[in-house]
Amino acid sequence: MLDWSGDNSEQKSVVMIRDGLVAVVKRDCPTCVLVAPVLADLADRTDLVVLSQDDPDFPEGVDGVVDDTDLDFSWHHDLDTVPTVLRFEAGEETGRTVGWDREQWEAFTGVTELGTDLPPWRPGCGSLSVDPNLTDELAVRFGGSVLRSRRIELAALEDEIEALFERGWTDGLPVVPPTEARVLRMLEGTTRAPDEIVAVVPPDLVECTVEKVAVNAVMAGCRPEYLPVVLAAVEAACTDEFNMHGLLATTYFSGPLIVVNGPLARRLGMNSGGNALGQGNRANLTIGRALQLVIRNVGGGRPGGVDRATLGHPGKLSFCFAEDEEGSPWEALSVHRGLEPGVDAVTLFAGEGVRGIVDQLSREADSLARSMAACLRTTAHPKLVLGFDAVLVVSPEHARVFREAGWTRQRLIDELTALLTIDGQELVRGAGGIAEGLPDAFAAMTLPKFRAGGLLVVHAGGGAGLFSAIIGGWVSGQGGSEPVTKEIRP
Amino acid sequence: MSVVLDPTAEASPAERTLLGRPASIEGLTVGLLDISKPRGDVFLDQMEAHLRDRGATVERFAKPTFTKPAPADLRYEIAQRCHVVIEALAD
Numbered sequence: 001m002l003d004w005s006g007d008n009s010e011q012k013s014v015v016m017i018r019d020g021l022v023a024v025v026k027r028d029c030p031t032c033v034l035v036a037p038v039l040a041d042l043a044d045r046t047d048l049v050v051l052s053q054d055d056p057d058f059p060e061g062v063d064g065v066v067d068d069t070d071l072d073f074s075w076h077h078d079l080d081t082v083p084t085v086l087r088f089e090a091g092e093e094t095g096r097t098v099g100w101d102r103e104q105w106e107a108f109t110g111v112t113e114l115g116t117d118l119p120p121w122r123p124g125c126g127s128l129s130v131d132p133n134l135t136d137e138l139a140v141r142f143g144g145s146v147l148r149s150r151r152i153e154l155a156a157l158e159d160e161i162e163a164l165f166e167r168g169w170t171d172g173l174p175v176v177p178p179t180e181a182r183v184l185r186m187l188e189g190t191t192r193a194p195d196e197i198v199a200v201v202p203p204d205l206v207e208c209t210v211e212k213v214a215v216n217a218v219m220a221g222c223r224p225e226y227l228p229v230v231l232a233a234v235e236a237a238c239t240d241e242f243n244m245h246g247l248l249a250t251t252y253f254s255g256p257l258i259v260v261n262g263p264l265a266r267r268l269g270m271n272s273g274g275n276a277l278g279q280g281n282r283a284n285l286t287i288g289r290a291l292q293l294v295i296r297n298v299g300g301g302r303p304g305g306v307d308r309a310t311l312g313h314p315g316k317l318s319f320c321f322a323e324d325e326e327g328s329p330w331e332a333l334s335v336h337r338g339l340e341p342g343v344d345a346v347t348l349f350a351g352e353g354v355r356g357i358v359d360q361l362s363r364e365a366d367s368l369a370r371s372m373a374a375c376l377r378t379t380a381h382p383k384l385v386l387g388f389d390a391v392l393v394v395s396p397e398h399a400r401v402f403r404e405a406g407w408t409r410q411r412l413i414d415e416l417t418a419l420l421t422i423d424g425q426e427l428v429r430g431a432g433g434i435a436e437g438l439p440d441a442f443a444a445m446t447l448p449k450f451r452a453g454g455l456l457v458v459h460a461g462g463g464a465g466l467f468s469a470i471i472g473g474w475v476s477g478q479g480g481s482e483p484v485t486k487e488i489r490p
Numbered sequence: 491m492s493v494v495l496d497p498t499a500e501a502s503p504a505e506r507t508l509l510g511r512p513a514s515i516e517g518l519t520v521g522l523l524d525i526s527k528p529r530g531d532v533f534l535d536q537m538e539a540h541l542r543d544r545g546a547t548v549e550r551f552a553k554p555t556f557t558k559p560a561p562a563d564l565r566y567e568i569a570q571r572c573h574v575v576i577e578a579l580a581d
Binding site for chain 2: 147149150151152153154157160164169177178179180183204206211212215216219293297298299300
């Protein structure tokens with residue numbers, strides 16, 4: 001028989017087993033209802049004990065039905081079907097039969113003439129312990145938590161959403177409360193251990209675990225399958241080259257822009273098409289937001305604190321999109337930057353807001369490149385060169401012009417570099433009646449607008465519109481930020 | 491009550507701490523909130539007299555009903571007008 005102690009505090013089943021038969025059923029299962037008379041019969045003729053998952057008054061006609069509505073027994077014995085009949089010998093399970101099958105039940109119990117008026121066979125139903133709506137809560141209750149984060153109890157009268165605002169954990173928009181069940185579900189999106197250190201996050205230089213990233217990804221609204229992208233973005237942002245600390249602390253506009261490449265972007269349903277840089281796509285919006293929440297909450301980087309931006313830009317809430325690789329005339333950005341084709345990757349760039357390039361008339365690559373160069377020259381300031389990188393987002397209708405001309409991505413970059421090699425006399429202080437500019441010593445030189453590798457070209461956007469976009473950078477190179485491309489690991 | 495996981499580096503206390511107590515209430519404005527239970531005003535009248543003797547200015551407030559938390563506007567008004575609030579419950 002069973003001894004039901006009812007103490008759930010232990011991380012093991014509280015049902016103490018003695019030798020014998022155990023049947024687990026639920027009322028909400030037609031097969032269980034069908035075999036209820038058989039169970040009553042068996043309980044009379046053997047030592048069978050019945051556990052009910054949903055109603056301890058079921059099955060009628062069986063005395064002493066054990067209440068398993070907390071699913072303790074069912075969860076700890078990995079039930080996936082009801083009815084299940086198990087046999088225990090010396091406290092160990094020695095066999096089980098699932099569903100209703102008269103021959104099997106008779107062989108299993110050693111009792112003949114069972115349910116002779118019933119059909120010989122009926123499949124069982126799903127055990128409540130594997131109900132998708134309950135599994136996360138059961139894992140929290142019985143699984144022995146692997147999570148290390150401090151638990152914060154919110155008072156009964158506190159609205160959860162308001163409480164998270166008041167604790168300073170949000171970016172100004174509501175966040176999803178990071179309950180243990182949600183964080184466990186999020187962690188299923190990665191094979192990495194919750195306690196693995198992902199990065200040392202500025203500005204407070206805090207070692208950030210996979211778990212802490214998952215907590216913030218929950219808050220940002222991510223689905224578990226986005227987590228590997230967020231982890232890669234956090235890794236990339238926290239490299240010395242990317243210099244997240246400086247990017248955060250600067251008075252300049254910029255924040256981290258994430259460009260995603262590889263087949264994963266399509267599987268996640270990321271937007272690389274119409275409105276790719278805008279609102280409306282959960283993966284785009286929440287992945288970028290999760291990175292910013294990690295910087296804010298784990299790293300301690302907040303506007304008015306270490307973040308000293310004069311104006312900032314709306315993309316500092318989230319700035320993330322996928323490259324349209326299928327429609328692109330060129331190899332993926334990640335491939336251009338040295339990774340193998342088909343490898344999932346993020347490229348981080350210290351980006352300011354988006355500015356448009358309009359050219360609805362150029363049908364020749366040379367003309368269109370000149371338009372783009374003229375607009376790119378204004379990055380930061382038309383008279384400032386070499387200090388700022390830029391991302392050029394080429395839309396499909398503009399890309400078609402380059403495709404038809406046979407221009408590779410490198411050819412476009414080279415042509416733009418040539419067009420943006422500028423006479424120093426135009427750039428020096430006072431030239432054009434503008435005080436801003438380079439020291440007079442540069443007057444006799446010609447200088448490129450962008451340093452080598454400082455112009456990134458990405459293909460994205462909707463099928464209609466002869467518009468491309470520039471995303472200007474922050475201080476480039478070792479004194480500022482280098483773009484960083486990282487493989488996304490599962 | 492719900493439980494969430496701390497998303498931060500956990501460098502600051504989980505519980506928000508109370509402000510330090512003033513060394514003296516002389517010259518301060520003390521708010522007394524009547525939760526609107528019967529005869530609570532009798533007790534608070536005595537409190538007010540004692541506080542005035544100690545040099546405090548006293549402001550009286552009352553909740554519309556003891557069955558519900560104080561309305562946000564009332565809490566805001568108390569926070570704006572008082573240096574010190576005595577929070578207590580008796581029955």
